[in-house]
Each structure stands twice: as C-alpha cells, then as structure tokens.
Amino acid sequence: MTEFHPSSQPSPIDWPRTLFAAVIAGILYYMLASPAANIAQSTTLAPIAWPAPTFMIALLWHKPAREWAPYLLAVFVAMLFVGNLDWLPLLTDAGFALLNVAEIVACVLVGRRWVARDGQIDTLRKLTRFLLLLPLAVTALIAAIGATLASSAMPGDWLSEWRTLLVGNGLAVLVLVPALLAWSQPPREQDAINGTAHGVQVSLAGVVVVVCALLACVMVDLSEATLRVLLSLALVGTALYGGMRSASLTMSVAAVLAVLMTLYDLGPYRQDGLDSTWRLQVDLVGLAVLGFFVAVAVRERQALSARMEQMRRFESLGLMAGGIAHDFNNVLGAAGGYAELAHERIDPASPAAAPLHEVMSAVARGRDLTEQILLAARRGDRQRATIDLREVVGEAVRLARPLCGPDITIGFDQPPQALLVYANSSQLLRVALNLVRNASQAARSRVVVSLAAGNAPATLPLIGELPAEQALWLDVADDGGGIAPAHMSRLFEPFFSTRSGAGGKGTGLGLAIVGSIAVEHGGGVAVSSSPAGTVFRLLLPAPAAGEVTPAVNPATVAVPVAQEALPGHGECVFVVDDDHAQLALCQEWLTAMGFEPISFSDPLEAMEEFALEPLAVDFLITDFDMPQLAGDALLAQVRALRPDMPLLLCSGRTQLAQLAATLQVPALSKPFDAAALQRAIISALTAKQGSTGESQAAP
Numbered sequence: 119m120t121e122f123h124p125s126s127q128p129s130p131i132d133w134p135r136t137l138f139a140a141v142i143a144g145i146l147y148y149m150l151a152s153p154a155a156n157i158a159q160s161t162t163l164a165p166i167a168w169p170a171p172t173f174m175i176a177l178l179w180h181k182p183a184r185e186w187a188p189y190l191l192a193v194f195v196a197m198l199f200v201g202n203l204d205w206l207p208l209l210t211d212a213g214f215a216l217l218n219v220a221e222i223v224a225c226v227l228v229g230r231r232w233v234a235r236d237g238q239i240d241t242l243r244k245l246t247r248f249l250l251l252l253p254l255a256v257t258a259l260i261a262a263i264g265a266t267l268a269s270s271a272m273p274g275d276w277l278s279e280w281r282t283l284l285v286g287n288g289l290a291v292l293v294l295v296p297a298l299l300a301w302s303q304p305p306r307e308q309d310a311i312n313g314t315a316h317g318v319q320v321s322l323a324g325v326v327v328v329v330c331a332l333l334a335c336v337m338v339d340l341s342e343a344t345l346r347v348l349l350s351l352a353l354v355g356t357a358l359y360g361g362m363r364s365a366s367l368t369m370s371v372a373a374v375l376a377v378l379m380t381l382y383d384l385g386p387y388r389q390d391g392l393d394s395t396w397r398l399q400v401d402l403v404g405l406a407v408l409g410f411f412v413a414v415a416v417r418e419r420q421a422l423s424a425r426m427e428q429m430r431r432f433e434s435l436g437l438m439a440g441g442i443a444h445d446f447n448n449v450l451g452a453a454g455g456y457a458e459l460a461h462e463r464i465d466p467a468s469p470a471a472a473p474l475h476e477v478m479s480a481v482a483r484g485r486d487l488t489e490q491i492l493l494a495a496r497r498g499d500r501q502r503a504t505i506d507l508r509e510v511v512g513e514a515v516r517l518a519r520p521l522c523g524p525d526i527t528i529g530f531d532q533p534p535q536a537l538l539v540y541a542n543s544s545q546l547l548r549v550a551l552n553l554v555r556n557a558s559q560a561a562r563s564r565v566v567v568s569l570a571a572g573n574a575p576a577t578l579p580l581i582g583e584l585p586a587e588q589a590l591w592l593d594v595a596d597d598g599g600g601i602a603p604a605h606m607s608r609l610f611e612p613f614f615s616t617r618s619g620a621g622g623k624g625t626g627l628g629l630a631i632v633g634s635i636a637v638e639h640g641g642g643v644a645v646s647s648s649p650a651g652t653v654f655r656l657l658l659p660a661p662a663a664g665e666v667t668p669a670v671n672p673a674t675v676a677v678p679v680a681q682e683a684l685p686g687h688g689e690c691v692f693v694v695d696d697d698h699a700q701l702a703l704c705q706e707w708l709t710a711m712g713f714e715p716i717s718f719s720d721p722l723e724a725m726e727e728f729a730l731e732p733l734a735v736d737f738l739i740t741d742f743d744m745p746q747l748a749g750d751a752l753l754a755q756v757r758a759l760r761p762d763m764p765l766l767l768c769s770g771r772t773q774l775a776q777l778a779a780t781l782q783v784p785a786l787s788k789p790f791d792a793a794a795l796q797r798a799i800i801s802a803l804t805a806k807q808g809s810t811g812e813s814q815a816a817p
Contacts, residue, residue, distance in 0.1 A: 137188050144192025147174060151200045151218075168286045169294055171218060175225045176298030179237045186226075190219050210271040217267065221260045225252050225291065236578065237299040240362065245414045249407065252295065253288040261287060285399050293373045293406050297366035320360030324368035327352040332375050335385040342386040346401055353409035358416055365413040373402050446488060447770030451789030452699035454481035458791060459706065485789060504661055507537040507546070507569060507590055514550035515567055522558040522565075531568035537590050540661035545635045552628040553594040553654050560598035560652065568593045577655055581610045581633040582642025588660035589641070593653055601647040609645065632656070685800050686712025689736035693717045694724045694752065695768070696744045700788075704739070707792045711799070713737070721747040725755055732760040737799070742769035742777070750781055766802045 151170035174193060178186055194215045201211025233239065233248045265280035331348035334340055340348075349372055357365040379385040380398055387398040457477040464470055515530045522528060539546075557565040574589035601609070608614045610633035629643075632654075636643050641658040691713045695701040701717045708715040718724035721744050728735055738756060742749035749767055756763055767778055770788040778785030784802040786794065 131185060136185055140188035140192045143174065143177060143189055144196045147193055148196040148199055151197060168283075169290045171221050171225070171287070172290050172294040173298055174222050175229070175291070175295055176237075176302055178222065178226045179229060179299060180302065186223070190222065193219050193222060207271070210267060213267045214264065217260060217264050220263075221256070221287070224256045224260065225295075228252065228256055229295075235573075235575075237303065238578070239296055239299065239410075240414060240417055242411070242414055242418060245410055248296070249292070253292040257288040257291060258284055285396075289373070289399055289402060292403060293369055296362070296410060297370045300363040300366045317360050317364055320356055321364040321367045324352050324356035324360065324364055325371050327355070328368055328372045329375065332372075332379060332385065336379065340386060342397065342401070345386055346405070349405055350408060353405055354412050357409050357413035360413075361417055362410070362413040365409040369406050369409050372405065376402065446484075447788040448695075448697040448700045450481050450484050450488070452697070452703055454478060454485075454789060455700075455703040455707070455791065457481065459703075481789075502540055502542050504538050504540050505543050505546070507539050507592070507658075508532055510543060510546045511550045511567060511569060511592055514547055514554055517551055518554040518558060521555065525563060526558050526561050526565065527563065528554065528558065528565045528567065531566065533569055533571075535571075537569055537571050538661055539590050539658050541639050541658065542635075545639075549632045549635050549656060550592060550594075552632050553592070553656065556628055557594045557596040557598075557652070557654070561596035562598055564597050566593075566595045568595075571660065574657065575655075577644040577646075577657070579636075579642025579644045579657060580606065582637045582657070583640070585641060585657055585659040590658045590660055592656040592658075594656075595651060595653040597651040600649045600652055601645070606645065606647070610643070685796060685803070686714075689713050690734060691715045691737040691739060692724055692728060692735050694721050694738070694740040694744070694749075695719065696721075696741065696746070700741075704795065707795055710792070711796055721749075721752045725752060728756060729759060732756075732763070735760075735763070737764045737766070737803070739766045739768060739799075742767060742771065742774075750777075753781060753783060764802055766798055 147170050150173070151168075174189065178189060181189075197215030197218050198208075198211055201208070201214065228251050229237075229248070232251055234244050239245050239248055261280050261283035264283045265276050268274060268279045268283075269276045328349060331345060331352065334348075335345050353365060353368055353372070356368045376385070376387065376398060380387040380395065387395075454477075457474050461471065461474045461478065464474070512530065512532065515528055519528055554565065554567060569590070569592055571590045572588065574585040574587065575591065578584065610629050612630040633643055636656055636658070639658055641656065644655040644657065646653045646655070686708070691708055693701060693704050693708065693715050695704065695717075696719055698719055701719060705715045705717045716727075718727070721740070724740075725747070728738075740749045740752055744752075749769070753765060753767065756765070765783045766786060767774075767781065767783050768786045768788055768790070769777070771777065774785050774787050784798060784805060786798040790798075
C-alpha cells in the first residue's frame with residue numbers, strides 16, 4: 119500500500135541522494151540504449167525491442183514531478199553519448215535525445231492521469247487503457263516524430279522507420295513497464311493467492327518452463343506454433359496461480375530470451391529472410407496481452423469473491439439484526455420505561471435512585487449497541503443530501519474531545535473552503551466519530567484530523583473502492599504503536615477487536631460501521647500503519663452537478679410541543695402490541711397524559727372490538743410486527759371502516775420511515791419513552807386535523 123500522511127506539506131527532497139540516483143540511472147540508460155547507435159542494422163536489439171525508456175518510465179511513475187528534472191537530464195546526456203557511437207550529426211543526436219525525454223514524460227503523465235496513479239494495473243479497465251494509450255497512442259506519436267528525424271538525417275522510407283520505432287518501443291513498453299511497475303512495490307494482492315513466498319515460487323516455475331521451452335526449440339528445432347503453445351501455457355499458468363507480478367516477470371524473461379535467440383539465428387524465429395522479426399514481435403505482443411488479461415481477470419474475480427464473502431457476512435449480520443431488533447427493542451423499551459417511572463416516583467435521596475439511574479444508562483447503551491449493529495449491517499437511514507463535510511467532522515471532533523483522556527489532544531486541520539459531499543449526515547457523523555474515538559484510544563499523546571479534496575489520492579483502500587476522479591478524504595492520524603500486520607486484513611470484520619486494557623475490550627463494530635457506510639457511499643477506507651502511528655483515510659466521491667441538493671436540518675422541522683399541557687382529554691385510544699410489558703407501559707403513559715387507553719395483545723381481537731363501533735375510538739396506536747396480523751394489514755382494515763381515523767405506527771425496524779411514508783401514517787421508532795410518545799401523538803393529531811381542514815375547505 120502506498121504510504122500517506124495527514125500533512126499536506128510535501129517532504130523536502132534529499133538532493134544529494136537524488137542526484138546520485140539520477141547519475142546511476144543515466145549510466146544504466148546509456149548501457150540499454152547503446153544498441154540504438156546501430157539502429158539501421160537488423161542484427162541489433164533496437165529494431166525488435168528498445169528497453170531503455172521503459173525502466174525510466176517505471177522509475178519516475180512513483181516519484182513526484184518535482185524530482186524528475188535530474189533524471190530527465192541524465193537521459194538527455196546519456197543519449198548524447200549514445201549519439202557519439204554513430205555517424206549522425208550532433209544536432210540530430212540532440213533531437214533523438216529530446217525525443218527520448220519526451221517519450222518518458224508523455225508515458226508517465228498519460229499513465230498516471232489515465233491508467234493508474236499508483237502504478238497498479240490491476241483491473242481490466244486500467245489494463246485496456248494502458249494498452250490503448252501507452253504502447254499504441256503515445257508510442258505512435260513518438261515514433262512519427264522519430265521517423266521524421268531519421269528520414270531527414272539519412273535516406274530511408276519514412277513508413278519503414280515509423281514501423282520499426284513503433285513496434286520496437288511499443289513492444290518494450292507493453293512487456294517491460296507492467297513488470298517493472300508490479301515488482302517495484304510490495305505485492306498488493308499477496309501474489310494472488312497464498313502470499314509473497316507462493317508468488318515467488320510460481321514466478322520461478324514459470325521462468326524455468328520458459329527457459330526449458332526455448333532450449334527445446336534450439337535443441338529439437340520446434341516450430342513456431344509449438345513454441346507459442348508452450349509459452350502460452352507457461353504464461354497462463356503463472357497468471358492463474360501467481361497474479362500480475364508472476365505473469366509480467368515470466369513474459370519479460372520470455373521476450374528477452376526470444377529476442378536474443380533470434381539475434382543469434384537460433385530457434386524458430388531465426389533470420390530466414392521471411393521477416394522473422396515481424397513474426398516474433400506479433401507473437402510476443404499476443405502472448406503479453408493474453409497473459410496480462412488472464413492475470414488481471416483472475417485478480418478481479420478474486421476481489422469480487424472477497425467482496426461477496428464480505429457481503430455475505432454483512433448480510434448474515436443484517437438478518438440477525440433484523441430478526442432480533444423488534445423483540446430486543448421491546449425489551450429495552452419496557453426496561454427503560456419502567457425504570458423511568460420508578461425513578462420519577464421515588465425520593466431522589468432514596469438508595470434505589472442510583473441503581474435505577476444505572477439501569478437507565480444500561481438501557482441507553484443497549485439502544486446504542488442496537489443502532490451500531492444495524493448500521494454495521496447497512497440497514498440504517500439512507501436518505502442523503504449535499505452536506506459540508508467540515509461541519510460533520512467538526513461536530514465529531516467536538517463530541518470526541520470530552521471522551522478522550524487528559525493526556526490526549528485532538529488537532530483539527532479545517533480547510534477554509536466548503537467540502538460538499540452527497541451523503542447521509544448522521545451516518546458520516548458516526549463514521550467520523552468512530553475514527554476519532556479509535557484514534558484517541560490508540561494514541562500516545564496526539565490525534566490529527568484533516569480534510570482535503572481534489573483528484574483522488576493514489577492510496578489503495580483496504581475496504582471499498584478508490585473514487586474514479588474527484589474525491590474528498592478525511593485523514594485521522596494517531597501517534598500510537600501501530601497495527602500488527604496480521605490484523606490488517608481483519609480490521610473491518612464485524613465483532614473483531616484488538617482493543618483491551620483499562621478501557622475494556624471493544625465490540626468490534628466501530629470499524630465495521632465505518633467500512634460499511636464508506637462502501638455504501640461509493641468510497642472506501644485506506645489504512646497506513648507503522649510503529650510511529652496509524653492513519654485512517656476515509657475516501658468519498660465528490661458529488662456530481664445534479665446531486666447538489668440542499669440539506670435539511672432536522673432541528674428546523676421539529677413539531678412544537680406544549681410540555682406543560684396534557685394532550686389527552688379523556689379520548690379513547692386503542693393500543694395494539696403483542697409485547698405485554700410494552701403494552702402495559704404504554705397504557706400507563708397514556709393514562710398519565712389524560713387519555714383512556716384500551717390495550718390489546720391480539721390485533722384480531724382489537725379489530726373485532728373496533729368494528730363494533732368505529733366512531734367510539736378516537737386514536738389507534740399499533741405495533742407493526744405481530745404474529746396474528748401485521749400492522750399494515752390492521753391499518754388497512756381500520757381505514758376501510760373509518761378513513762379519517764388518527765393512527766400511529768410503532769416499530770423497531772430501521773426502514774420505519776420508508777414504511778410509514780408508503781402507508782401514509784405517522785411513525786414512532788422503538789424503543790421510545792413517554793416524551794417521545796407524547797410528541798408523536800400530538801404530531802399525528804395535528805397532521806390529521808390539518809388534512810381534515812384542507813379536505814373540508816376543498817370545493
């Protein structure tokens with residue numbers, strides 16, 4: 119994974135080391151480019167493959183542009199020395215040297231912008247772009263300029279020169295650049311299956327098969343078709359079992375050895391006057407494309423399988439959460455409600471006051487845990503609007519600061535400009551709060567929170583996807599001891615936790631929530647850890663132009679409630695709930711509010727009583743999940759008898775808002791307390807009176 123840091127300031131350049139590396143790179147470039155001095159001769163390496171620019175392309179791919187100048191100057195000087203080996207004038211040699219520099223810069227800029235900034239060609243889309251842009255488009259343009267220079271300096275056919283440069287440079291870029299990029303950084307896919315050691319073994323096996331196949335061609339005089347079959351089997355095998363790294367290494371070895379054999383008139387492509395060089399180039403291109411596409415396709419399938427496995431885990435968690443939410447919320451509601459009633463009725467100085475307060479605190483923690491399980495299962499509220507990410511993160515930092523230890527400080531680097539993102543505000547607040555809380559618990563002394571926006575940074579998400587173009591990202595860095603490498607792959611698994619000690623063992627749901635919400639919003643989470651600290655980076659896609667929707671502040675749509683006045687004046691209220699404890703508690707609350715409640719644990723019995731005299735009932739409160747008759751069916755039967763009946767639907771389902779909107783009925787989420795029930799009743803009665811007035815005023 120590419121390392122990243124919360125600071126936006128670039129690190130200073132170590133110029134002595136950079137200059138020394140550039141000199142070494144220039145010497146190596148001179149050695150690889152020397153065959154170009156005899157480019158007109160068919161016995162040189164240049165007409166078949168020109169490897170010099172490829173290693174410089176791979177080298178500069180991972181370096182910031184401010185460090186390119188010494189390397190490009192080294193390339194220019196190296197090509198001038200190469201020009202001394204031929205008879206061309208100095209001005210022409212300088213032109214070819216500038217052309218080399220232009221090819222390297224063009225390939226790196228186009229590759230980083232349109233293929234992969236991190237150099238990982240690990241998807242079919244990236245591989246297709248790489249093939250179309252670098253070996254074809256960029257190389258064709260550079261070859262055209264080179265052919266023009268060559269034609270002006272020496273007699274020759276422009277088309278022939280262009281073809282030689284195009285195929286030679288294109289083949290080298292196609293074969294060597296992916297190999298150099300894949301092997302220039304740690305393996306990201308663990309060599310596709312079983313880790314680095316397995317990938318090395320597969321690579322060595324592929325190289326051995328290729329060498330044996332080429333030696334067999336020399337000793338037994340195998341045909342071109344037989345050699346193609348043997349090389350195809352070797353490349354496909356390494357691609358299947360070793361991934362892109364093994365396939366690229368095997369292909370590079372096969373290309374270099376096949377070229378050398380052809381130059382020394384060995385093997386099926388030896389110089390026979392039948393344009394064997396062209397046949398070799400075509401076969402190598404075909405083998406490279408075959409091997410790379412197989413490797414990338416296998417990698418994408420493995421990534422899809424891993425994602426499906428993760429989705430199955432979250433789906434299992436979601437089924438479990440949905441199955442227990444109703445009953446668990448009823449238990450919490452009853453426990454919290456009766457504790458609240460007892461707390462109100464006893465003397466504050468009573469010894470029982472403190473235990474009752476602890477009971478209510480435990481109920482609150484249980485509600486929060488239920489909410490976390492539902493969020494981890496991606497069953498939370500998904501209503502979105504365009505919000506300013508600075509406000510959400512600032513609120514999370516404000517909430518987290520009082521919860522930190524006295525030795526931990528939280529710094530928030532807030533950018534001056536608004537960072538708009540199309541998301542659910544409460545879910546992002548939960549994500550930011552979880553990340554800041556985790557960082558504060560792991561930190562030794564300091565947590566740094568920062569925000570940024572722009573082109574999506576080349577940091578591989580551990581979960582989710584890297585946004586394609588513009589992105590926003592939140593970095594939360596701590597100076598703790600880091601995360602063990604063995605735990606990195608399990609960070610976002612539900613109920614997996616490494617936290618222990620004075621703060622207690624964690625639930626393992628915090629990062630599961632972060633990962634699931636990030637994936638649901640089309641982003642991802644990247645993690646970089648070392649003994650000096652850990653950085654969590656939340657990546658979110660920037661909103662498109664059509665997604666800019668004003669956010670609604672829930673505080674501005676609250677229904678005014680008269681806390682002093684009781685809402686009831688002897689009205690008859692039917693309460694239907696299959697949970698007896700919740701039913702009794704709700705009946706007691708309604709009585710205290712001034713209503714006359716009649717409770718039913720069986721919705722069929724409630725429906726029979728309602729059908730006897732529908733006008734005698736003033737209000738109906740019903741649960742949704744009941745075994746005898748579901749709440750929506752009960753509401754439909756009630757409305758059939760009395761369309762203007764005021765109704766209130768209660769449920770512990772996370773989709774309650776959508777369900778209530780479909781049924782066109784007010785809703786109250788479980789568990790609730792007496793105050794929430796009173797507000798819901800007043801809101802439902804006010805809404806019903808408003809709609810009745812409008813219907814009476816209609817012509």
